[in-house]
Amino acid sequence: MAYSRIVGTGSYLPAQALSNQELEARIETSDEWIFSRTGIRSRHVAAPDEKTSDLALHASRRAMEMAGIEASDIDLIVVATTTPDMMFPSTAALLQHKLGIKGCAAMDVQAVCTGFVYALAVADKFVASGQSKCALVVGAEVFSRLLDWSDRRTCVLFGDGAGAVVLKHSETPGILSTHLHADGSQSGILNVDGAVHNGEITGRAFVHMDGGAVFKFAVRVLDEVCRETLAAHNMSGADIDWLVPHQANIRIIMATADKLGLPRERIVTTVERQGNTSAASVPLALDTAVRDGRIGAGHKVLLEAVGGGMTWGSALLVF
Ligand code: UT7
Numbered sequence: 001m002a003y004s005r006i007v008g009t010g011s012y013l014p015a016q017a018l019s020n021q022e023l024e025a026r027i028e029t030s031d032e033w034i035f036s037r038t039g040i041r042s043r044h045v046a047a048p049d050e051k052t053s054d055l056a057l058h059a060s061r062r063a064m065e066m067a068g069i070e071a072s073d074i075d076l077i078v079v080a081t082t083t084p085d086m087m088f089p090s091t092a093a094l095l096q097h098k099l100g101i102k103g104c105a106a107m108d109v110q111a112v113c114t115g116f117v118y119a120l121a122v123a124d125k126f127v128a129s130g131q132s133k134c135a136l137v138v139g140a141e142v143f144s145r146l147l148d149w150s151d152r153r154t155c156v157l158f159g160d161g162a163g164a165v166v167l168k169h170s171e172t173p174g175i176l177s178t179h180l181h182a183d184g185s186q187s188g189i190l191n192v193d194g195a196v197h198n199g200e201i202t203g204r205a206f207v208h209m210d211g212g213a214v215f216k217f218a219v220r221v222l223d224e225v226c227r228e229t230l231a232a233h234n235m236s237g238a239d240i241d242w243l244v245p246h247q248a249n250i251r252i253i254m255a256t257a258d259k260l261g262l263p264r265e266r267i268v269t270t271v272e273r274q275g276n277t278s279a280a281s282v283p284l285a286l287d288t289a290v291r292d293g294r295i296g297a298g299h300k301v302l303l304e305a306v307g308g309g310m311t312w313g314s315a316l317l318v319f
Helices: 020-024 031-038 052-067 091-098 112-129 184-189 211-232 250-260 278-291
Strands: 003-012 016-019 042-045 076-080 105-109 134-141 161-170 175-182 195-197 200-202 242-245 300-307 311-318
Touching (some): 003 175, 003 278, 020 031, 031 250, 052 091, 052 161, 076 112, 091 105, 105 112, 112 134, 112 175, 112 278, 112 300, 112 311, 134 278, 161 278, 211 250, 278 300
Parallel strands (some): 076 105
Antiparallel strands (some): 016 042, 134 161, 300 311
16 A cells, blocks of 8 residues: 655744733733633744745755755645735745745645645645655744734734645555544634735734634544544554644643543643644644654654634544
């Protein structure tokens, strides 16, 4: 049987960190409220001239270096982002140009915070089938630009960043399965309802979220999709070496882990220093645990995410 396998990971955070204390000076909030409700202490914010494709480029170069490949080896680029540089062309096409290559397929995937899991699922199909030999899969966001910085219910939660993986065709197991879902009837609980019409933005170009409804939805569907994934392989939580969850809220992460019976030492968390980086959060967390030596060859890793749409999904892989 043929698979796609992750052969390199990389990530990038913008230089500027923004702490809860700095937010206290701007809006009616407190470090105590933010940390106790979310587990977040600080997040990174892109410089005014930094675009999603710039963050993606840094993360991609690091993943390519670990994989030991040149840009010319890449024959597919899939970028997950909610904050593309432009309406079009895709951020993947812009990233391709920044990598100094041309000709290979390049596309964006839009599934908000589940974007990277969706992008990985798409690329996996191409690579495992042999249609692509070497794919670059990226989650990158400048989510700070979608925030109303006077709205304390949302602005304290998110951050900017990028993560990337290189996928190669492999005869030995890599990605075992991916499981994707969406429910558009829930679009009202988390959205940016702005649109471009005759050159003007109509609606609001800021994040709107019913936090409580998203929280309950997330805890339910993440448990369901993790169980669906494990059941597909006759596995239980005990068979998983690492859970790499979407980093939105430490309480959501721990609720999912507890339901699966996973001890806390086997969960990768980055939310404290990064906040919710949307499509970048899963590959950022994955790269963190690969580089610090926790995730190693042969480990079974479960990725999961939930986001606007609502969308949710998971991927089970052997690293
Ligand atoms: O990537 C997927 C998308 N996002 C998520 O997964 C996030 C899901 N939701 C959550 O993480 C949580 O619902 C939040 C962290 C957003 C909120 O936590 P909560 O425990 O559900 O708080 P709440 O919304 O019930 O708010 C409680 C109180 C409210 O005051 P009142 O109405 O009770 O007087 C808020 O106005 O906390 C107030 N509040 C704040 N206070 C200080 C809301 N935001 C803040 C803040 N600082 N930043």
